[in-house]
Amino acid sequence: MTASSAEERLARWRTALQAHGYRLTAARRAVLRVLARSERALDATQIFDLARRQAPGLGLVTVYRTLEALQALGLVQRVHCNTHCASYVAAEPGHQHLLVCRGCGRVWYFGGDDLGSLMQSVAGESGFVVEDHWLQLVGLCEACRQAEQAEGSRSGCKEEAVK
Amino acid sequence: MTASSAEERLARWRTALQAHGYRLTAARRAVLRVLARSERALDATQIFDLARRQAPGLGLVTVYRTLEALQALGLVQRVHCNTHCASYVAAEPGHQHLLVCRGCGRVWYFGGDDLGSLMQSVAGESGFVVEDHWLQLVGLCEACRQAEQAEGSRSGCKEEAVK
DNA sequence: CCTGAAACTGAAAATCGTTTTCAATACGAG
DNA sequence: CTCGTATTGAAAACGATTTTCAGTTTCAGG
Incomplete structure (x- = not known):
């Protein structure tokens, strides 16, 4: 950003x-x-x-x-x-999907609008009306992954989680 | 079930x-x-x-x-x-994706393993390592939708949310 | 600029969901 | 059956959120 x-x-x-x-x-x-x-x-x-x-x-x-x-x-x-x-x-309007780093808490948005077909097929089978969806990926960002590998290292991503 | x-x-x-x-x-x-x-x-x-x-x-x-x-x-x-x-x-082992009815709270599982490619592309671009994902669709099931349309009707799905 | 009604404020207390502590109890291996 | 240990429920502690309330601030209208 x-x-x-x-x-x-x-x-x-x-x-x-x-x-x-x-x-x-x-x-x-x-x-x-x-x-x-x-x-x-x-x-x-x-x-x-x-x-x-x-x-x-x-x-x-x-x-x-x-x-x-x-x-x-x-x-x-x-x-x-x-x-x-x-x-x-x-x-972020139009970008509802989240990528969250469990290390530092940083959040990114991404597209992935291929979910539309998925939701339609779900709805078609069951009569279910999908009103909202919620996709979130959790993992480690580049910086936090490196910090985690360098165990005990003092330079990390986590430490500045809130500056 | x-x-x-x-x-x-x-x-x-x-x-x-x-x-x-x-x-x-x-x-x-x-x-x-x-x-x-x-x-x-x-x-x-x-x-x-x-x-x-x-x-x-x-x-x-x-x-x-x-x-x-x-x-x-x-x-x-x-x-x-x-x-x-x-x-x-x-x-439900192997079916991590949820369909939740906001009316009655019932939960269904569904497949949708095409998320694998999505996660790979996200990881590829950014160096992010995805460890967990979380997809949930929220909406109204057939029964609750009908109950909601018949406004004021006493026969509904909601009422038996916890029996 | 003023002025006043309504929205907004922070402190304190109330409330909610969850966790910890602890002495008594129940499980299940032997 | 017996014993060591995991498990139990009650009460208290706890952290996050909400409510209450009296004083303050915003801002539309003069």
Whole structure:
């Protein structure tokens, strides 16, 4: 993700919130900034810690409430893993499939629209109407894989998981 | 799922647990019975309520511990939805993909092994090593769809979500 | 610019699902 | 049957999320 696209996203989010009657407060701005710029899925506490640097008085409650709003507008997407079940990333419209690194938590989106035929065949057989789908690949990114192989090495991907 | 396959599964689970040094207690038997016979993904509390009919003294803690064991042996699979994040169904070996009805919670498995190529191409481009994947389709089954269309009708699929 | 109504805020308390602790009990190998 | 050990349920601890509430901030309209 380039820096500019993060800033564009940030601007888009602010516009979208205001267009839906939400007010733009300092607290919300800080939360938006953190999430819009992150390459990783972050949970409420991580967002809280990062956003508080920009908005010192910020409360955790506000983070939850802002996440709720962003989710309602479809601007962020929830990421489930077997452990962390409530992390969020910026939603990339049209790219719903996730690639999650279990080492550093970074998230990438990818296409793979060949799922359409799969869903149709499932629907055809059973009368099931598919409304939503959910494809997530979990593994290790290049950097984390190298760090894991160099056991005990101090230079790794994990350590900077939240900067 | 036929009744006999549920009983077969139950027998398999009991054998597997004992083979791995777990003891077969009345409490565990009740939890196994509930989960092995269920067509739906159930969370800890639902299992607790159902299993307590067969084992009155049962504690919720034991449900959690039994789920942990079943999961460790790969006998049940966790189901994530946007709401319930910790429900479990019997794992069907070799069929990892889920079809979940948002109405009644019933779960079906399906094939779709064409994901292999998808994962390879993802890995090839990025150096990412995919260790696990997670495909879930959410929608409405035939029965729930009909029930939803007949708005206000009392005969539905939802009502018997947990019998 | 003001001004005021409504949205928003953070702190504290309540709540929910899950885990830990612990003394008593039940399993099952021998 | 007996014994060592895994397992049990109750209670307490715990972490994450939600609710409550009184004070504050935003922003549309004058």
